[in-house]
Amino acid sequence: MNADRANPRMRPAALSGLRHAACVFAFCLGAATAHAAGREPVLKQVDLPHSYYWRELYLPQLTTGPSSASFLPDGESLVYSMAGSLWRQRIDDDEAVELTHPKGAYDYQPDVARDGRSVVFTRYDGNAMELWWLDLADGRATQLTANGAVNVEPRLSPDGKRIAWVSTQEAHGIKAGHFNLFVADIDASGLHNARPVLGERRSTLDRYYYSAVDHAINPSWSPDGQRLLFVGNPETAWGSGDIWSVSLRDPMQRRRIHSEETSWSARPELAPDGRRVLFSSYHGRQAHQLWLTTLDGAAPLPLTFGDSERRNARWSPDGQRIAYIGNGGADGNTALEVIEVIGGARRFVVAKQRRTLDPTTRIELTITDGTGQPVPARVTVQGSDHRAYAPASAWMHADDGFDRAKQATETHYFHCEARCALDVPAGTTTITVQHGFAHAIWQQDVQAKPGATQPVRVALQSQALPPEFGRFASADLHVHMNYGGHYRNTPEHLAWQARAEDLDVVENLIVNKEERVPDIAYFGADRAPGAPRNIAHTQEFHTSYWGHLGLLGLHDHLVTPDFAAYRHTALASPWPHNGVIADLAHAQGGVVGYVHPFDTVPDPAQDAVLTHQLPADVAHAKVDYLEVVGFADHKATAAVWYRLLNLGYRLAAGAGTDAMANYASLRGPVGMNRVFVDLGDAAVDTPDPTNILAPLKGGHAFVSNGPLLGLLIGGRRPGDTLALSSAGRQSYRIALRSPVAVDHLELVQNGRVLRSFDLAGDRRTFDAQGGLDLSEGGWILLRAWNDGADPQLLDLYPYATTNPVWIELPGATRPARDDAAYFVAWLDRLIAAADARDDYNTAQEKRDTLDYLRAARTIYQGKAEGN
Template identity: 30%
Template sequence: SGKARLVHREQTLFRTRPHWSRDGKRIVYSSHLGGQYSNLFVLPAAGGEPYKMTFGEYDSFHPRWSPDGESIAFVSNEEGLPELRLLGSWGGKLDRVRIRSRRWSRPMGRVAVRVLDPGGRPTAARVYPRASDGKSYTPAGAYERLSSLNERLFHTTGEFTAEVPPGAYSIDVVKGFEYEPAHAGASVEAGQTANIVVRLARMVDLKAKGWYSGSNHVHMNYGGNLHNTPENLFFMHAAEDADVICHQIANKDNRILDYQHYVAGRRVHPLSTPERIMHTGQEYRPPFYGHISLFDLSDHLISPFTTGYEGTAIESLYPSNTDVFRRAREQGGIGGYVHPWAERDPLEGDLAIARGFPVDLALGSFQYLELWSTAGRGALIVWHHALNSGFKVPVTGGEDSISNLHRTRLVGATRGYFFLAPGKLSWENFRDALVAGRGFVTNGPLLEFTANGKLPGSEIRLPAQGGTVHLEGALHSTAPLDSLRVVADGESVEEVPLSGDRRTASFRKDLPFRHSGWVTLEAEALRPRWPVEDSRPMAATNAVYIYVGDEPIRSAASAEYFVRWIDKLIPMADSHPGWRTERERAHVLTQFREARAVFARRRDEAKR
């Protein structure tokens, strides 16, 4: 007829890559139909039922027919890295096409690199290589990544070799936020091996002072070409000098990824050591309310992992995020909103990602806020309004790394630092410090901050007439910054001078308080600055809460901000087409109105 017609419909990702057989009778394609991994299916070209051709707890993708139709070439990540395979279209014979040698079109040399810690021992790290032709030449067996700054990199255990063209070869080496980036290089000759030793030096040692860091938001397998494992997650976090791995099981489309790694009642993964631990939780991903993370689920994961899923049997906005947070609490779980807002004030648009945040703030449903996945002032705007309204909102960080993708946020790129005391790393201690707000959020800059000698998350009580609070702080950063400021009640009250290279600072200041409020220390740069793998470096401490007499922390403007938010949210939810029953709609909208009443009362209290 000359017109296109639909022969098959299913939910999938870019991996489908259908290919017609030479005779035009069949289509081979990759699909995750009925499971979490992609496998090969053959479908009649005229339409019909797909037939599964590959099986396994890994991905098979990018299929192509041979000209005679007897074989199908495809890519598999069964052994971690992608590799070529050849499957007989009948008979079941499967061959692995292994790379046994590489024959270059020009003479090549080699580099042998060792990355050493301050004690002279090989140490895992992040490596940015550059050969004489400007290319990266990642070692065989390493997984090359393209970073947020469009730089090619890989992680090393501390020792690697690579074939590279003759000429100047250089590497930059980064290990987390507490080591100085290191640079080294050599002149490579054809047929020869150049030995390079990179010695890392500490900029600061916060762990020795009792501070431990970790990302709140890491995914292991999520549609990428690498088949990731817990072992590889631990390796990458060691290279990024992160102590805690908060691994999140999540849905993507109609599948649940890595669900087999959740074990009821297990606090930390068996690979955990006194130096590094991994806890497995869940990301619950409703597109309307905003995504949330859940940890300490002692009995089971929360199903169905999302609501408002268009075109499915779970399109309704019931249950709400409030219901899900409460269900998690029934089994001892904690939770919070994740990757909430970017640069703009969400109230100026459609409330962005975390639309349900004010509802759960007012109803006390969550225990923390993941302030940043990527740097942005939008999250600070909302967080400051929440603090001004008298709510204690502990913040942490998590970069939302989809760590089996080639191009993704690096694990640990945004994280929380929390004070546990030296040698006291455990999941329970880290969780308790997070919920108490005893730390700061950062994608690179390191902050130390006290008020009257007390850490972030603490309370200070002043007499009814007010008083003065003594502030002390310090900054260390691998990248130059543009500002370090003391923020009280949402306003910058002190710009702290930076050092000549704009990477360090320290200060002492007495700040008067006549009314109850809060104070934080915040740092940022205005543009990207290597080695911070983000749109720009940013950091913020949790708040110290200052109470003057019996006066609560209140702001009429901030409470009104959330009243306006919920007034915008209610009609958006009310008009949603997915409600199954009026009872569901009434249940959720009642929660919204209860939350609005809380903010209205706080607005009125601030005016009195």
């Protein structure tokens, strides 16, 4: 991010005495949150921070491979979730039989009753997750809950008369939006006497990644039905909590069994013998394995080993086998495996044949680019049943938000290697294909005929910028190859994802996820023989106090520890601050940038918390680029960027998606936010991470999540300086090429709109040239933006901006005193907050931090006074 966002949600700016910002920067700043009216988060009723963690790491996701399983009583067969349906399959058979197939919805998390007659499960319809019951004899499905909440992890008691599950519903003093443990009686007529097991409790700790309200998740019954195991986090600062046991007769009788940072995936499971506790943990390693402890909390020992994930484990009824979901196969996709507890023999349960409830059609896609050459691409397929489809081995991904007025559920997509085949239900099938920003989006309805094989040829149309605007290489400066998600990614697969997105370079930022650093073993691997040349393994530095840094181009070693200012840990000290880390990165020849900066414009007069260190580090010349387009609000970030540009700081615009590239519920595909670097005379046919860094730092680039922009001022490109001896008229030329319609295209000078262009027709292509009367120095850039979201672009709203063309005009540069005063006020807040911290390791750490911040304030104060 990294995925760990560096700033809290901040209110829009309303600075007393500094109000000129409100419309000087031409969005009028209220527009910075305009996207909220349409696009909203998936499962918006969940009231927890950091949805890109709990949604991927805890809630079930649509994957083409299995996602959870439960044994039938014979111990030889399983009911499991796959591709949004429930299936039944014998372990030693290769045919899976479809049990459910809801229209416009997806089924997950089956739990088979001990008598083998029924299954409870979770169904997601785009609005909520509800509990359902399936009669295995007649196939009849009955809805159990209808509270509009998120209801997950249903588990039937051993006698089948009660059900435990996790819900965000409001009940018995429990507020809505948090994950709480519930129990109800269940019979043929439904649920009765639903009640929370535990009351609501607020922690005394300030928890950055988790809610102040404790949660209780991962229920599992004791064999006698008298107790539940669960994971809870009372007074836990880091991690999703410890493994607990609670008596259902007296919920006040609860005890902690095992303490560990579990990151949503422990899912404790009592063995049929009632003694051993099976759970998943990555303790001391980078991937989850299966572990065993006891109800008495005996020292845990690992049951499995390796570098791939093993999660969602279930015992067989006789305790001889364990079924779990892994991703250790060659393709890194989710897979269902069964292991013999004694001996360790493993078997993959593979559905080579699928007996579906309804007839299907085989769609065979062939994708070519504008020259007729085969190309990989991103593909969305929606069947006649309003469900998403993909090839059986493809990684299915889902957007993190959508507009309910335009879509029933979030967009799902996969990457296709020029040719791919998939099965869809008969009827109208909608296919959408995208290949980067320089090709028009292709969409077509196909009438799928039952039992047929239908070829579909996709010819993408090129829409590149005219070459006089530059020779560009595209790069995503902020990707996490592996970050605890459903899939297991590799550099080769990541390079293939980039090719499908028409992306030249990927910066894989190695970073911690709580205790582990998933990709740490790959540092330096980009320099190994045979490694993909367009993938760089570098670093993101985490401090959710000062802001997060991207450290590109590191060659000697990762900067460790990889984090600072982690409250309630041994690394709680705000030292080292980001300026120290920047020096360490620069000493290796690295390039330093601030990533995912601002959700709203910081307001020194009103914000409850303001600790972001950007202005101090810019003043001290520590920062090389800013993610103007990234996992933040692009307009809010640009407003801060403009103020720094006005003060003469030639801070380059960068872009990074903060994509967790092995997630199923992906924030965005790799390359959704990218920088187009103009390599100029050094342009090469195969750009790589080494030859984009110098032009990136020099500002010879534009950043975008869709629109392509070209700009020439007096023949100069972005990053160049146009030196004039006197005021006068200068030529300009601009170009726009966009895969989606654009609302606004503007030339901006020193933070003010210099010229707006009227876009007509499809608003995706525009060219203009003319003259500008330049009477003051400073900077000019071109930007494109929309008022709201576009369903075909998986971001807050379309946005692109060039870097500035700098204008030098002797004696004609207006001093930006108000901008300097804004940063003085910002640094006053920052200094006060840093001074109030009482968790520095030494007095010297505190002195050095405050001296650094006060020196930056002095610089801005001088500019505010016109010096």
